[in-house]
Amino acid sequence: MRFIEKLENIWERNNSLVCVGLDPDITKIPEHLKHSGNSLFEFNKAIIDATADLVCAYKPQIAYYSAYSAENELEMTIAYLKENYPKIPIILDAKRGDIGSTAEMYVKEAFDRYKVDAVTVNPYMGTDTLLPFLAKKDKGIIILCRTSNPGAIDIQDLFCQNDKLYQIVANKASKEWNKNSNVLLVVGATYPKELKEIRKIIGDIPLLVPGIGAQGGNIEQAVINGKTKNGTGMIINSSRGIIYAGKGIDFAAESRKATIDLRDEINNYR
Amino acid sequence: MRFIEKLENIWERNNSLVCVGLDPDITKIPEHLKHSGNSLFEFNKAIIDATADLVCAYKPQIAYYSAYSAENELEMTIAYLKENYPKIPIILDAKRGDIGSTAEMYVKEAFDRYKVDAVTVNPYMGTDTLLPFLAKKDKGIIILCRTSNPGAIDIQDLFCQNDKLYQIVANKASKEWNKNSNVLLVVGATYPKELKEIRKIIGDIPLLVPGIGAQGGNIEQAVINGKTKNGTGMIINSSRGIIYAGKGIDFAAESRKATIDLRDEINNYR
Numbered sequence: 001m002r003f004i005e006k007l008e009n010i011w012e013r014n015n016s017l018v019c020v021g022l023d024p025d026i027t028k029i030p031e032h033l034k035h036s037g038n039s040l041f042e043f044n045k046a047i048i049d050a051t052a053d054l055v056c057a058y059k060p061q062i063a064y065y066s067a068y069s070a071e072n073e074l075e076m077t078i079a080y081l082k083e084n085y086p087k088i089p090i091i092l093d094a095k096r097g098d099i100g101s102t103a104e105m106y107v108k109e110a111f112d113r114y115k116v117d118a119v120t121v122n123p124y125m126g127t128d129t130l131l132p133f134l135a136k137k138d139k140g141i142i143i144l145c146r147t148s149n150p151g152a153i154d155i156q157d158l159f160c161q162n163d164k165l166y167q168i169v170a171n172k173a174s175k176e177w178n179k180n181s182n183v184l185l186v187v188g189a190t191y192p193k194e195l196k197e198i199r200k201i202i203g204d205i206p207l208l209v210p211g212i213g214a215q216g217g218n219i220e221q222a223v224i225n226g227k228t229k230n231g232t233g234m235i236i237n238s239s240r241g242i243i244y245a246g247k248g249i250d251f252a253a254e255s256r257k258a259t260i261d262l263r264d265e266i267n268n269y270r
Numbered sequence: 271m272r273f274i275e276k277l278e279n280i281w282e283r284n285n286s287l288v289c290v291g292l293d294p295d296i297t298k299i300p301e302h303l304k305h306s307g308n309s310l311f312e313f314n315k316a317i318i319d320a321t322a323d324l325v326c327a328y329k330p331q332i333a334y335y336s337a338y339s340a341e342n343e344l345e346m347t348i349a350y351l352k353e354n355y356p357k358i359p360i361i362l363d364a365k366r367g368d369i370g371s372t373a374e375m376y377v378k379e380a381f382d383r384y385k386v387d388a389v390t391v392n393p394y395m396g397t398d399t400l401l402p403f404l405a406k407k408d409k410g411i412i413i414l415c416r417t418s419n420p421g422a423i424d425i426q427d428l429f430c431q432n433d434k435l436y437q438i439v440a441n442k443a444s445k446e447w448n449k450n451s452n453v454l455l456v457v458g459a460t461y462p463k464e465l466k467e468i469r470k471i472i473g474d475i476p477l478l479v480p481g482i483g484a485q486g487g488n489i490e491q492a493v494i495n496g497k498t499k500n501g502t503g504m505i506i507n508s509s510r511g512i513i514y515a516g517k518g519i520d521f522a523a524e525s526r527k528a529t530i531d532l533r534d535e536i537n538n539y540r
Contacts, residue, residue: 023372063368063375069383071341095368097392098333099419099485102293105333113339122367124394124414126421144394149369151396158438160428165435168428215369 003117003140004181006089007206010056011232013087016263017223017270019057019208020047020255021093021239022077023064028244030251040065040073045080047243050252052085054259057235059091059208078114089117091208091235095144097122103132111139118142120186120208123169130177137180145169145198148188148211166194170201184208187226189217189236196225204228206235212262213241219262223269231270238262273387273410274451276359277476280326281502283357286533287493287540289478290321290525291363291509292330292347296338298514300521310335311343315350317513320522322355324529327505329361329478348384359387361478361505365414367392373402381409388412390456390478393439400447407450415439415468418458418481436464437471444472454478457496459487459506466495474498476505482532483511489532493539501540508532 001009011017024040036042048058058081065074081090092114096106110119118140121133133141146156146166156166163171173183187198189211198207207226211217219236226234242262246254271279281287294310306312318328328351335344351360362384366376380389388410391403403411416426416436426436433441443453457468459481468477477496481487489506496504512532516524 025375061368061372061375063366063372063379066336066341067375067378067383069341071336071339095392096333096365098331098365099417099480102331102333105295105331105337108337109333113337122365122392122394124392124425125417125419126424126426128419128421130421147369147395149395149398151398151400154396154442155394155435155439156396158430158435160430160435165425165428165430169425172424210369 002138003089006087006117007056007140010087010089014053014056015267016054016056017232017234017236017266018055018259018263019059019091019235019237020051020055020242020259021237022047022058022060022243023239024243025064026068030247030249032249038073038076040070041076044077046252047255048081048085050256051242051259052088054256054263055088057089057091059093059237061093075114078116082115089140091118091120091140091142092116093120095120095122097125097129099125100128100132103129107132107136111136118184120144127176134177134180134182137182139182140184141182142184142186142208143169143173143177145173145185146187146191146194148190148215148217152188152191167197167201170198174202174205178205186210189222190215192218192221192225195222199226204233206233208235208237210237212236213238219265220269223266227270236266272408273359276357276387277326280357280359284323284326285537286324286326287502287504287506287536288325288529288533289327289329289361289505289507290317290325290512290529291507292317292328292513293334293509294513295334300517300519302519308343308346310340311346314347316522317525318351318355320526321512321529322358324526324533325358327359327361329363329507331363345384348386352385359410361388361390361410361412362386363390365390365392367395367399369395370398370402373399377402377406381406388454390414397446404447404450404452407452409452410454411452412454412456412478413439413443413447415443415455416457416461416464418460418485418487422458422461437467440468440471444475448475456480459492460485462488462491462495465492469496474503476503478505478507480507482506483508489535490539493536497540506536
């Protein structure tokens with residue numbers, strides 16, 4: 001099934017726009033898991049089992065695994081999801097970007113090795129570096145547009161030929177890069193005005209929206225400005241706010257509570 | 271020793287600006303190595319032993335390893351280099367870029383896990399995403415500026431507030447980001463005019479220059495436009511042109527010849 005259909009189905013089935021970021025930091029996970037053989041996987045598994053009926057996607061950030069030589073735990077996490085919750089899309093947050101021959105290798109990394117449904121990519125190097133990803137019709141190709149961090153203004157907000165750079169990226173994404181209807185954009189919840197502008201440019205293209213929770217984005221404004229007419233069109237990510245909601249034995253139950261609260265708050269404004 | 275000193279020393283010691291890109295594609299390496307237990311490492315080792323007196327750096331591209339779950343062979347390659355050729359800087363070509371907390375993980379990946387001397391990074395997400403890298407005073411932080419691929423024009427050449435985006439990146443690199451004197455820029459040999467402009471903006475900041483060989487950049491023009499006054503300032507990368515110079519049993523000897531030719535051609539114009 002195409003990523004985009006899988007996403008539409010789960011939005012409806014779970015009535016949720018929440019994506020849980022599986023970014024397990026070995027220094028922050030509960031004490032009782034730190035000495036397990038596969039701490040990161042065990043942590044993820046507990047979070048997944050506690051939240052799988054409440055989310056529209058899971059998004060592991062690859063750096064949290066590669067920093068600790070824990071690619072195998074990322075693979076275990078993905079395999080666990082695919083076996084037990086096959087209807088939930090998996091987004092690999094990797095923000096890759098390189099020339100064609102290397103981009104082909106990153107395509108292999110995401111879709112042959114990790115077998116995820118979607119991957120994040122960086123547009124700085126231009127169209128030819130995106131093409132090997134965009135050729136994957138059944139996958140989701142999620143292009144950085146206007147990110148959630150303070151430094152987003154440094155490059156993405158430069159005025160270029162009458163538009164800001166992120167507006168140019170949004171335009172290219174909808175008019176040039178989306179021939180296979182498999183493009184999504186990353187737009188941070190921390191900048192609701194920009195979310196609104198981008199939604200106007202791109203029509204119904206779905207957005208991956210980081211920046212709520214630890215980063216301080218306002219949920220009401222993000223949803224009102226970012227949703228499509230049918231009240232979907234967004235994958236709203238929370239990582240730290242959900243996975244570290246509790247610190248003890250009951251951390252997974254705490255993460256469930258945090259996910260319910262976030263889902264419900266988002267649904268208030270859809 | 272700081273990366274930049276290591277680089278200056280090896281430029282002089284080996285009288286070479288050549289960097290060999292260790293991007294071993296399992297489908298392209300010689301037949302007799304394809305069935306070895308660690309094909310990519312064995313291939314790299316032979317290339318390294320044949321070229322170590324001729325280069326100023328080695329640059330493994332991480333995607334060629336991660337696509338095939340071969341991080342261990344990247345680690346073996348780096349360990350081999352550090353043990354046998356400790357004076358040669360190692361650049362991890364990874365083009366990472368993400369928000370602060372994730373950038374910290376990518377810093378760990380490059381410098382704690384892989385223990386390389388320098389890493390390539392993508393500036394699209396802005397200054398705060400570069401800071402965790404820039405804080406590593408002894409390392410080389412190599413920021414994408416004007417890349418060698420055709421699509422470089424799509425984003426990097428946009429006119430933004432009177433300058434092209436890559437010129438703005440070059441300006442920020444030299445004026446804001448280089449407080450620890452550890453910044454380098456990626457500028458493709460395929461665009462000699464832009465190389466010249468960037469050299470003018472950045473003074474003596476070293477450049478990592480891809481795009482000769484398979485990508486077609488002109489060596490004479492690249493060296494004349496990119497060098498500093500003392501005839502250095504460049505790390506000129508060749509991957510496919512060197513590592514696939516031969517296909518048979520004698521592939522390493524062929525790669526040595528190709529490296530000598532490239533070194534000598536570059537040195538003609540320094």
